[in-house]
Amino acid sequence: MRKVIAIDGPSGAGKSTIARMLAQKLGFEYLDTGALYRAVALYLVRLGLRENATDDEVAEAVKKVYVVFRQGRVIMNGADVSDEIRTPEASHFASVFSARRPVREHLLEIQRDAARHTDIVAEGRDMTTVVFPGACRKFYLDASVGERTRRRTLELAAKGFEVNEEEIRMEIAERDARDAGRDIAPLRKADDALFIESTGLPVEKVLMKIMEHLPEEKDGACGAAAGGGAACRS
Numbered sequence: 001m002r003k004v005i006a007i008d009g010p011s012g013a014g015k016s017t018i019a020r021m022l023a024q025k026l027g028f029e030y031l032d033t034g035a036l037y038r039a040v041a042l043y044l045v046r047l048g049l050r051e052n053a054t055d056d057e058v059a060e061a062v063k064k065v066y067v068v069f070r071q072g073r074v075i076m077n078g079a080d081v082s083d084e085i086r087t088p089e090a091s092h093f094a095s096v097f098s099a100r101r102p103v104r105e106h107l108l109e110i111q112r113d114a115a116r117h118t119d120i121v122a123e124g125r126d127m128t129t130v131v132f133p134g135a136c137r138k139f140y141l142d143a144s145v146g147e148r149t150r151r152r153t154l155e156l157a158a159k160g161f162e163v164n165e166e167e168i169r170m171e172i173a174e175r176d177a178r179d180a181g182r183d184i185a186p187l188r189k190a191d192d193a194l195f196i197e198s199t200g201l202p203v204e205k206v207l208m209k210i211m212e213h214l215p216e217e218k219d220g221a222c223g224a225a226a227g228g229g230a231a232c233r234s
């Protein structure tokens, strides 16, 4: 297991942007685990599964899907689905199916595999608590629902979707409740994660805060210049 910097937080908190920038700065790979959940959900939806699918049906179906996140793209059974997974429908079903045990079990090893040979910045909902509890640095990124709604609205509009800000606010609140309220690996701040409130902060400021909290080289952990033998494990 190589060095892992783990970032969790609700949707729209800015995790992807920050994790991508941080990875680039440190020369680490970036792992967007939400993209993996979205791709598995897309596969299940294409099979015709919906909210009422049983865990047995989901477990049987996920045996046949392999997803991987590589260089900013998500590949599902060999096909690049990076664009298809970003629709509002895909967001909804990613949240729905990510609450299912067979989906989470299926993705656990795939996520850990990503850190087997490469240093990574991983972001999601349970990076700091379940997937990489031994990460060398942990962050919990949050922002107000209003700010997250604004960001998501702009993002979807830029992609050409027709947007209704009130609907997006409701969808975010619904996803927050589902992601934080589920029984398995719910979204929560790990005790040893640094809480960063990003409302009103430009990304550069958030990135600076994170950089300030990366260990010094002498600690031998996640710093860009850190030597080998880092004390980072899952």
Ligand code: DC
Pocket (backbone or CB within 6 Å): 011, 012, 033, 034, 035, 037, 038, 091, 094, 095, 096, 098, 099, 123, 124, 125, 126, 127, 175, 179
């Ligand atoms: O980060 P995102 O919005 O792309 O994630 C899509 C959904 O996947 C989100 O509603 C919750 C789920 N998810 C999860 O349960 N665990 C993760 N590590 C990442 C995402």
